[in-house]
Structure formats: structure tokens, C-alpha cells
Amino acid sequence: MIERERRSLLQRSARAIGLGGLIISAVCLSLPGIVEPDLLPSVLILLAGQAGALIMVGRSEHVGWPVLTIVLGLAALTVAQLPFSGGQSVALPVALAPLGAVGIGAVGIVLSESRPRWLLWAFGTLASAFLVALAGPTMGLFSTAAIATLAGWAITMIIGIWVTVGVERSLVRIDGIGRAHQVERQASEMEAQRRQSARLLHDTVLATLTLLAHSGVGVSADALRQQATEDARLLRQLRLGSTPMPRFSGSYNLEPVSESTLGTTLESVKQRFLRMGLEVRWHGTGQVLLRSDVLDAFLFALAECLENVRRHAGVSDADVTITESEDTLRAVVTDAGRGFAPDEVEDGRLGVAESVIARLRDVGGNARLFSTPGAGTTVILEVPR
Numbered sequence: 001m002i003e004r005e006r007r008s009l010l011q012r013s014a015r016a017i018g019l020g021g022l023i024i025s026a027v028c029l030s031l032p033g034i035v036e037p038d039l040l041p042s043v044l045i046l047l048a049g050q051a052g053a054l055i056m057v058g059r060s061e062h063v064g065w066p067v068l069t070i071v072l073g074l075a076a077l078t079v080a081q082l083p084f085s086g087g088q089s090v091a092l093p094v095a096l097a098p099l100g101a102v103g104i105g106a107v108g109i110v111l112s113e114s115r116p117r118w119l120l121w122a123f124g125t126l127a128s129a130f131l132v133a134l135a136g137p138t139m140g141l142f143s144t145a146a147i148a149t150l151a152g153w154a155i156t157m158i159i160g161i162w163v164t165v166g167v168e169r170s171l172v173r174i175d176g177i178g179r180a181h182q183v184e185r186q187a188s189e190m191e192a193q194r195r196q197s198a199r200l201l202h203d204t205v206l207a208t209l210t211l212l213a214h215s216g217v218g219v220s221a222d223a224l225r226q227q228a229t230e231d232a233r234l235l236r237q238l239r240l241g242s243t244p245m246p247r248f249s250g251s252y253n254l255e256p257v258s259e260s261t262l263g264t265t266l267e268s269v270k271q272r273f274l275r276m277g278l279e280v281r282w283h284g285t286g287q288v289l290l291r292s293d294v295l296d297a298f299l300f301a302l303a304e305c306l307e308n309v310r311r312h313a314g315v316s317d318a319d320v321t322i323t324e325s326e327d328t329l330r331a332v333v334t335d336a337g338r339g340f341a342p343d344e345v346e347d348g349r350l351g352v353a354e355s356v357i358a359r360l361r362d363v364g365g366n367a368r369l370f371s372t373p374g375a376g377t378t379v380i381l382e383v384p385r
Contacts, residue, residue: 002174006167007061007113010160014109015058017156018069021102022051025076028095035080035092046076050103057110063117066107070124073104077131093136093145100128100145101152108153112160125153192362195354223275265295269303278310284322288329290385297363298329298383304355305333305379313337313377329383336376342369356381 026047029035035043050072056065077096104124111121133146273280290298302320309318315337322331342352356379357367365383 002167002171006163010109010113010163011058011061013159013163014066014106014156015054017109018054018057018103018106019051021098021104021106022047022054025095025099025103028098029080031091031095033089033091034095036082039079039082043076043080046072046079047099047103050076054106057107063120066110066117067120069107070104070120070127073099074124074127074131077104077128077135081131081135090136093132093143096132096135097145097148100132100149104128105149105152105156108156109160109163112157112164121153121157125150128153195358223277226275227272265299269299269306272303273306273310276310277316278306279317280306281317281319282322283319288322288324288385290329290383294363294365294383297359297365298331298381301356301359301367301381302331302333304352305381308352309333309335309337309377312340324385327385329385331381333379333381334376339371339373339375339377341373342371 026044029043030040050069053065053069053072057069077100080096081092105128107124108121111117111124129146129149132149133143136143136145270280270282306318306320309315313335315335318333318335320331320333322329324330352369356369360367360381360383363383365381367382368380369377370379371377
């Protein structure tokens with residue numbers, strides 16, 4: 001794409017510069033006494049044909065159009081000074097210089113693209129300079145008009161090479177930026193995967209291990225056994241290849257489905273905490289359709305809030321109220337426990353920051369926490385529908 005735009009820029013530049021040179025040349029050669037009156041129509045016809053060739057140079061990449069431009073321009077330079085004699089005025093080479101330097105020399109911009117075309121550029125440069133010098137009374141290649149013609153061809157070649165080299169350097173830099181972005185994106189995905197793995201372990205296996213470390217206080221042996229069985233199933237899925245790789249930062253799914261019903265999957269959360277000895281009073285909506293990634297995040301965050309109540313609130317009951325609006329599903333988890341000061345939570349703790357707040361934000365949701373020591377805790381969870 002960029003290479004095509006570069007060629008198009010060179011072609012349009014050659015066309016614009018060349019047509020400008022032709023207009024100046026046509027005006028100068030049309031002045032009385034510059035060209036023989038009988039030859040002027042032929043010269044103008046050749047210039048018109050050269051203008052058409054330059055227009056095609058701006059539209060086509062075929063090398064034939066620059067060749068035709070050079071041939072018609074050299075023909076115009078030749079016809080304009082017929083019959084050849086050593087008595088031409090100084091005005092004729094001055095009038096022909098814009099044609100040789102710009103009207104024909106503009107094609108040097110497109111001839112700079114490749115080395116084989118440089119041979120054509122060299123031929124056009126020498127032939128134009130020679131014919132312009134031939135029109136002068138001294139017929140010297142070091143005349144002002146001939147030097148101006150050589151300079152015009154050299155400048156157009158430099159412009160073409162400068163644009164080509166600049167674009168190539170830009171492509172190299174763009175490629176480097178692309179590679180850097182790819183590395184950064186991979187690092188971000190790896191960090192997201194690491195955080196998701198930490199959340200999974202914190203919410204499941206580590207929670208069960210914590211219960212075991214405290215001898216399962218407050219939890220029956222059957223509940224511990226069933227919870228450990230579910231954790232083992234999760235670990236087995238991970239070991240068999242169901243690694244929670246995020247589709248985008250913060251989204252994973254071990255058993256992906258197009259959509260799930262909240263009422264059916266919420267039952268597993270209810271049963272889990274019933275087994276754990278936490279009495280939860282459920283209020284509100286029972287059936288809501290959510291995308292699987294949003295549903296996973298919502299249920300995991302809700303379960304983490306109830307786990308925090310069970311482990312830290314010092315009470316055996318909590319209330320969960322689920323409501324919905326046109327575009328939002330909301331759950332309010334409330335307990336009358338000991339509460340805490342949110343500002344005093346250590347930065348390294350994953351429970352609220354990662355398993356609740358960050359998890360919901362990853363799917364476009366939000367979480368707000370209100371707690372005061374001795375006055376209980378309220379957590380508001382919100383996810384988009």
C-alpha cells in the first residue's frame with residue numbers, strides 16, 4: 001500500500017512539474033522572433049503531444065510514457081531551432097532551457113525508481129543539454145542554458161531518490177514500531193493470563209487449602225470433600241489443556257458457551273455456600289441471560305464476596321439482592337459483620353482488588369465497596385447485559 005502511494009506521488013509530481021515547464025516553454029517560444037513562424041505550429045503540436053504523455057506519466061507506471069515524453073521533447077527542441085545555423089540569438093536557448101530542464105527533465109523523478117531506468121535518465125540529460133547548447137550562438141555545453149538543463153535533470157533525480165529513500169526508511173521504522181507493539185501486546189496478554197491464573201487459584205484451590213489449614217472450622221467434612229473434588233476437576237481441566245488463555249485482556253473461559261442463564265448457574269453458588277455453613281438470603285431476579293465471559297466474571301466476583309463474608313465478617317448469614325435494568329445487572333451483597341477500613345487493606349491482597357473489582361472491570365462492569373469497622377460491609381457488583 002505504501003509502496004503504491006510512493007509511486008503515485010512520484011508520478012503526480014513528475015506530471016505537475018513537467019506540465020509547468022511546458023507551459024513556460026510554450027509561452028517563451030511563442031514570443032515574436034524566437035522561432036521561425038512556419039515552424040511554431042509544429043513545435044506547439046509536439047509540445048501538446050508531450051503534455052499528453054506527461055498526463056499519462058501521472059496515471060501509469062509503464063516506462064513507455066516517460067520514453068515518449070523524452071522523444072517528443074527532444075523533437076520539439078530540434079524543430080524549434082531549424083534550420084540549424086550558427087547565428088541563432090541568445091534568446092532561443094533561454095526559451096528552450098525550461099523545456100529541456102523541466103518540461104522533459106521532470107520525468108527524472110519517475111526514472112529514479114530503479115537503476116535500469118538511470119540509463120534512460122542519462123540519455124535524456126545529455127541529449128537535452130546538447131540540443132539546448134546547440135541552439136546558442138557558441139554551441140558550447142558550458143553555456144548557461146545547457147548548465148541549467150543539466151541542473152534541472154539532476155534536481156528531479158535527487159527529488160525522486162530522496163522520496164524513495166525516505167519512504168523506505170519510514171517503512172523500516174513502521175515495521176519496528178509494529179514489532180514493538182506486538183511484543184508489548186504479548187506481554188500484556190501474558191500479564192492478563194497471570195492475573196487470571198492468580199484469581200482462579202485464589203478463589204478455588206487456595207480457599208480450600210486455607211480451610212484445610214484451619215482444620216475446616218465451621219465446615220462439614222462432606223462440604224470440604226465436595227469442594228476439594230470441584231477444585232480437582234478444575235486442575236484436571238487445566239492440566240489437559242484448558243488453559244485460561246484470554247481472548248482479550250481479562251477474558252477466559254474453561255467451558256465456553258454462547259450464552260448462559262444466570263438462574264441456572266447461580267444455583268451452584270448457592271449450594272456451595274450452603275455446604276460451607278453460610279446462610280445466604282437471596283432476593284430479586286432469577287432468570288437473566290448473560291454472555292459467558294460476563295457471567296463467569298459476575299459469579300466469580302459474587303462468590304468471592306460471599307467467601308469474604310464467611311471468612312472475615314464473623315457472622316453466619318448474608319443477604320444478596322439481584323436486580324436488573326435495561327442494560328445492567330446488579331448484585332448487592334450485605335452483611336452485618338465486623339466490617340473493616342478499606343483504606344487499610346494491604347496492596348498485595350488479591351481478594352477485593354483482583355477477584356472482584358478488576359475481574360468486573362475486565363468485562364465492562366464495576367464494583368463498589370462500603371465498609372466501616374463494626375458496622376458491616378456492603379458490596380455492589382454491576383455488569384453489562
